[in-house]
Amino acid sequence: MDGGHAGHMDAIYRTQRHFYDLTRKYYLLGRDRLIRELAPPPGGSVIEIGCGTGRNLIVAARAWPNARYFGIDISEAMLETARKNVAKAGLADRIVFAQGDATAFDAQALFGTAQFDRVFQSYTLSMIPDWLGAIREGAGKVAPGGRLDIVDFGQQEGLPRAFHRLLLAWLAKFDVSPRAKLWSAVQAAAAAQGLSATFQPLYRGYAWSAALSRA
Numbered sequence: 001m002d003g004g005h006a007g008h009m010d011a012i013y014r015t016q017r018h019f020y021d022l023t024r025k026y027y028l029l030g031r032d033r034l035i036r037e038l039a040p041p042p043g044g045s046v047i048e049i050g051c052g053t054g055r056n057l058i059v060a061a062r063a064w065p066n067a068r069y070f071g072i073d074i075s076e077a078m079l080e081t082a083r084k085n086v087a088k089a090g091l092a093d094r095i096v097f098a099q100g101d102a103t104a105f106d107a108q109a110l111f112g113t114a115q116f117d118r119v120f121q122s123y124t125l126s127m128i129p130d131w132l133g134a135i136r137e138g139a140g141k142v143a144p145g146g147r148l149d150i151v152d153f154g155q156q157e158g159l160p161r162a163f164h165r166l167l168l169a170w171l172a173k174f175d176v177s178p179r180a181k182l183w184s185a186v187q188a189a190a191a192a193q194g195l196s197a198t199f200q201p202l203y204r205g206y207a208w209s210a211a212l213s214r215a
Contacts, residue, residue: 049138
């Protein structure tokens with residue numbers, strides 16, 4: 001694991017984790033839409049890569065109660081908060097966490113399963129230096145008949161350019177970099193894994209979503 005990146009994330013979120021969900025709900029648009037459309041099969045498995053505080057997995061577990069849930073994050077500080085949040089929600093028996101690098105982790109060793117029916121990455125690629133590797137890793141974890149769902153910042157192509165510049169400047173303060181080449185990266189990862197891919201801008205391009213599906 002990249003100790004440097006893990007330590008950097010812990011430094012950023014050691015304090016922020018306590019109010020992260022309260023602030024992010026106002027601008028991480030599209031993540032609840034992703035969860036509403038997860039539709040894992042009964043008894044299926046779902047993993048969030050870059051699970052942070054566990055908020056998304058808690059929402060997903062309540063929306064889709066017949067699935068098993070897993071979360072991985074490089075920040076142990078975030079995982080400490082995630083475990084507390086899941087225990088408070090009464091879901092500790094259905095959501096399992098492990099520390100790992102989104103660009104390379106052994107799911108079989110960590111969770112006892114190598115692939116998942118649903119894999120999702122919500123506003124995490126814009127924070128991972130090797131975001132291309134994270135997409136490849138996520139695509140490789142999709143089980144037959146499964147899907148990788150992605151939502152992250154877009155390029156605000158339908159919004160005023162001044163808004164785009166201000167948003168990028170503000171996000172840079174938190175080491176967040178929207179990925180302008182997200183769609184081409186998704187297409188490349190899908191081709192390498194034999195997956196089909198779709199792409200959709202949301203909210204006038206404020207956010208971008210993608211899905212990579214395995215037959």
